[in-house]
Structures are given as C-alpha cells and as structure tokens.
Amino acid sequence: MGSNSISKMAARHLRILSGCNGALLSVRFFSDSTLAQEPIASTAIDSASVSPSINTAENHSQLNNNKKHSAPSSLKHAELAKFSAIADTWWDAEGPYKPLHALNPTRLAFIRSTLCRHFRKDPYSARPFEGLNIVDVGCGGGILSEPLARMGATVTGIDAVEKNIKIARLHADLDPETSTIEYCCTTAEKLVEEQRKFDAVIGSEVIEHVADPAEFCKSLSALTVSEGATVISTINRSVRAYATAIIAAEHILHWLPKGTHQWSSFLTPEELVLILQRASIDVKEMAGFVYNPLTGRWSLSDDISVNFIAFGTKNS
C-alpha cells in the first residue's frame, strides 16, 4: 500500500507533536476502549487535554521507546483525578462522548442483524439475544453493554480503567433490565486465563488503542466459543480517515481531544481480516459507518474508508 510512506510520516509527525505536548494521552472518545497506551510524561500534563490512561500489564512491555515511565502511584492519582472529571460525562449525551452516543444505534443495528442471522434468532423479537453470552471488551461506561442487555443478552463488560467500571455499574443499576450486566475491571488476556468463553465477543473501537493488535485478536478469539461470533469495529488507516478522524475531529471540530488517535495504529480492513484469520476467525461481513453532517446522524454503508465494523465467526 502506498499509504506506508504517509503512515511513517504521520507517525513521525505525531511523535513530534507528542514530544511538544509532553503527554500523549490516548483515551478514545469515539470508542469505548481503555486498553490504552501508557502516558509519556508525568509532568507538564496539559490540563486541557483530559483523557488519562491506565497501565495494563501486557502493554507495559510493548511500549514505544520514546515514552517515559513514571512511578505508577503518583501517576495514578493525577490520572484518576483527571479521569474523574470526564468519566462523569460518559452518559452525558451532549458532552464529550456525544459522537459515540450518536454512533451507538448504528453499530447496534449491524450487531443485531449479523448476530440474529448467525444464531438464527427472530429479528422481530424485542429480545433476540435471549440466551446468548456476550462480552463487551473495552466497555467504558457501558454505552454498548446496556442496549445489548436490553436485547436479552447476558452481558459481561470489561475495561482496564477502574473508574469506567464504577460509572458503568452505577448507571446500569438504574434500570432493572441492565442491572444484570457483569462489569469487571480486567483485560481480555486475564479473562482468557480464567478460561471464560462467550457466544459473542465484541471489541468496538478498541483495537486502534492496543499495542499489539494481533495478540489482541488472539485473545478475542480465545474468548469466543467454537462457531461463535466476533465483532470488531475500528477506524481505517486511510488518508481519508486521517483527514476525517484526526484532522477534522481532533484539530478542527474538537470533537475529540488532540492525540486521542494515532493514525499509525489504525488498521486497514485487509490487515484486520488477516490477523483475524491467523486467530482462527473468518470475517463474514463488513460495513462502514458514514456520518451525515446535515442531519447529524450516522448510518451503515458500504463505504469502509473511515469507520468500519467487521463480523467474523470462529472456526471450530
């Protein structure tokens, strides 16, 4: 792909940016994930750029060289303090997570249609996922987990950030239909160690924040039962995505704080299909999300050049 040189340039550009700012803090606003990379510096943390991140065991060893490590205890305090400022806003539909709330019905429509077809459930039922075990990897505040529970699924939501899990639990307890969701502050790898298995594994807007996507896919695959479903949504590593998700969304429109996404860690659909294949998952369907600025709504389309979602099944 000719985008390679551009990707190197962009990666370098971002590294320079991050050096200037001091702290490249990446927590997704477009996404639910908190399997984020470690922050660069403990000092000079810009109070305007919010999103802190929490170390995860496996990311520690795979960090970029020019990121400095700092004593976890002092950092945790500062990060948590900052995080609590925005963690409240998870469920504020007009707040910083607004794009994610707007995207939610669209990705749920895709998930509903592919899972209903795969598990042969009645698409006209109000609770089609009754009897299915689903795990939402990188659930954040539970924006995706709650509708899945309302659709009848037995949902487990996991996130590496403790605060997110707290918020998710508090919000889910408000509605009797969602209070059955099991929230855990853990990682996909730890769940694999516990030998948990699920009928459907969903990692929406997570994989672009993970240090090793191939390993992540292997973990997701290990969590899926044989003939189960895996759904991953992310942003394409295309020039158009750079213009839209990074320049427009972060720098011009300020939908996301600068540094939320790193273009170099985006995956192209071909790469995603390949690493999923290596993890014994066959991608069966793929769709794109397209945003209409006039109506302010997202819709499903064949255009996978910016945001896309893939549905795959686990080989037996």
Add this chain to the structure above:
Amino acid sequence: MNRIIVGRLSVNVSGLRVLQRSFCSSVAEKESEVKQSFTNNDDQYDVAVVGGGMVGMALACSLASMPLTKHLSVAIIDSNPALGKSNFIKKEDPPDPRVSTVTPATISFFKEIGAWQYVQQHRHAYFDKMQVWDYTGLGYTKYNARDVNKEILGCVVENKVLHSSLLSCMQNTEFRKTIYPSRLTSMALLPSSSSISVDSTPSATTLFTKGHLAKLDLSDGKSLYAKLVVGADGGKSRVRELAGFKTTGWSYSQNAIICTVEHNKENYCAWQRFLPAGPIALLPIGDNFSNIVWTMNPKDASDCKSMNEDDFVKILNHALDYGYGPHPKSISSGSVDMFSWFRGDATLSAKECFEVPPRVVKLASERMVFPLSLKHANNYVSKRVVLIGDAAHTVHPLAGQGVNLGFGDASTLSRIIAEGIAVGADIGEVSLLKKYEAERKPANIVMMAVLDGFQKAYSVDFGPLNILRAAAFHGAQYISPLKRNIISYASGEQRLPLPLPLFT
C-alpha cells in the same frame, strides 16, 4: 443476587461493591428474577399515555400491533368513563356533529393497526369530489380523486366511531394496557434509589442518577411510574404545562359552529365556500346526512346557535347558495386557451362545471360552538416526555387536517419507539425522541403555515386580493400538476407541499 439488594435498599453500597468485584473473577450467576422483582411494583409501566382520546388510543393501538412493541406495558390516563366499557353505537343514532375528515394516509394507518375494519362497521362516508369557491364568484376549483388516480379523497367519520374502533381494536389483542380513570395532577422525573455511592465524586452520580423514571400523580391519589410519558391530552394539555413546554400561537377571533343536517338526496362531495367572515364547509356523513362547519366571528356564532331551527336552516342555505355573492361562472372547456399549455394531461375535474351544493332540508342535531386558535408547542420532546396530537399543535379546521396531523404523530412515534427497541435503547432517551421531533415538527409547521396563510388570505375583502384569490382558484382548477400536488399534500401522501429533498 446482590444487584437487586443494591437497587432496592439504600444500604452501605461500598461493602457490597467489594463483594461484587470478587465475584467477577468467578463465573457470576445470572438471575432472571431481577426483572420480576422490580415489576412486582404494579404501577411501573413502559409507556404512560396521558389522554385516551383518538390520538392517544391510536398510539396505543399502533404499539399493540407491532411485534417489536407489543410486549410493552402501557397505562392510559383519562377520566372519560367511556374508556372502560365496551362501546355500543346504535345504528339508529343520529350522527354526532363532532366529525373528522380522515385522509387516505390516515386510512392506511388505521388499516395497518387493524382498526379500520371496526370503522367500516359503523356509519362512515367516503367522498371522491370536492368543490371550493368563495363569495366573490370569480372562481372555483373542483377536485376529483381520479385526478391522482385514486378512488377517494377522504372519508368523513364521527369522532365517537373513530374512538370506539380504536378501543375495539385494542381490546382484541393481548396488549398489556391499564386504564386509569382519573386526571393527571403532577409529574416528576424520579431519581434512582441507588444514588448513594461512597467512593466516587458527587458530580458522577448527579449527572445520571436523575430521571430514570417519571412519576405521575393522579387526581384520585394514585401514582404510577413510567419510562416514557406521552402527552396526548389535547389543546389544553396538562402534560405540556407540567413539562414546561412553551407555546407559540394566537387566537383567530373566530368561532366555529358545527351541526348535522339532512338532505333529500345523497351527497358524495365535500363543499367549501369562503365567506367574508370565514369558510362554511359541508361534508357528507352518509345516509343523506351532512356535517356543517361554519367559521364566523364570535357574536354571529352565538346568534346562530340561539336562533330557532328554521331560521338557521334558511341562513345555511343562503350561505351555501347565493348569499354574500354570485355563483362563479362555469368555464366550458373550449374557451380557456391561455391555460392550454399548462394542461398537459388535463385532470378530469378541470372540465367539470360549477355545481350548487345540495339544499339543507332540516337540522339533525344540536348546534355546538368552538373557539378557534392556532397553537404550537416550541418543543415536542424532553427527557421522558413527548407530545402528540393537539397537545403539540392546534390548527384551523378549514382543511380538515387537524386530527390527521395527530394520527401522523402517533404513527411516527410508534415507529420511532420500535426502532429504539430494536437497538436496545431506553425509550425515554432524548436522542431517540428527538428523531420523532425532527420528522414531525417540520411537516406540522409547514401545514400550519399553509392553513394559517389560507385563513388570513380569505379573511380580507380587498379588491386586488380578491382577484388574486380568483386567480388562485383558476390556477388550481386548470394547472394539473398544481392540482395533483395539492391533492397529494392534503391526502397526507406527501409530507411537504413542495418536494424538498432535504426533508424527505
């Protein structure tokens, strides 16, 4: 199991949270009794429809008819005692003067929800022709359903027939509905009981613990809880008042007098004549009966109401016939050459002559008077509250659109609720309800503007304006695409008068 306890009692939550965390590493047991323990609370509903009139019941019926929504529990709050009993409308009853003209779009909606079959068992009158003219005698327009290749322009049905059909339709389903025969006194958004959280900052809890359910207090002392409150309680909506929606509008300083009249022969045409003080409409109800809606200034209206029946019949015939001005001249098809290049495929009704409406023989009901006004709620939705029907908008009756807009609201809202349930959304969420508002508000506002424009245009007796109006009559009569557009729009088949791509 612990989750139920956390929800129900306000105990020290942090201790329980430690327990929950340790549960995570083991396979937690999934309880299905959680849902039941909350719904042991008998007065908790998914949807509370305040106002059991035509539009409120249409919404309930529509929810009952769709697979995605038929499992919802609905409470209907209305103090009208007729709701509780099965209604018996005797065929011999004279027609009630309160009637509505339902458009073909509304008829399709009723067929979809399964209520039209009940309407057909009672008196109802389809009409396929319409004639509109004014007192100046300078022009007239005739509309025919065959201009747009349809069988009917609309159907005139008594309101009580529409209402009882909707009730019958609902009773024949397994829909979980409860009727509360009382009135709404107050409403509040209820905070969750699990608002105590020891180890998170106060701002986290306040933001989302508010407003999980709405609480409704009724005049008989009962209370109920609902995820979504639908205000279908008419022009003086209490829900609208309690929710704090502001309205825009003005009164028309006109009153409408309505009554049922009888003729010697059958009538299948709708007639409307614009008089200096307001339009008079004659709508067929069936069995030689017709309904009169006559708009005039308040003083004349009360005079008309109180005068004796024979005098009233005389002035009715006068108003429909030669009163206030001459008949328009019928233009025979040969002589209008200037319109020939507009004609294209000329409509059938372009060739029809002016007809005088059928003579009223006698009055068949009491006369009722209603004040007319325009009112529009600035917002239709807020968290857990949505307005439909007259609660959201009241219009002038001159085009028979009012209740049809309400049925359009009910149809759209039930579809939006179904779409929300399909993706597991909370039906009281503002983002979901805003989709309903985005669809209905522009359409309703445009219709109101059109009707208001007509009302103002026809209430001024001014030479040049009269000529303009005559030109408008001629234009609508002879310019076929314009006539087809008008018919489609008035039938509810077209959402907006002009095909604006942005809104479709």
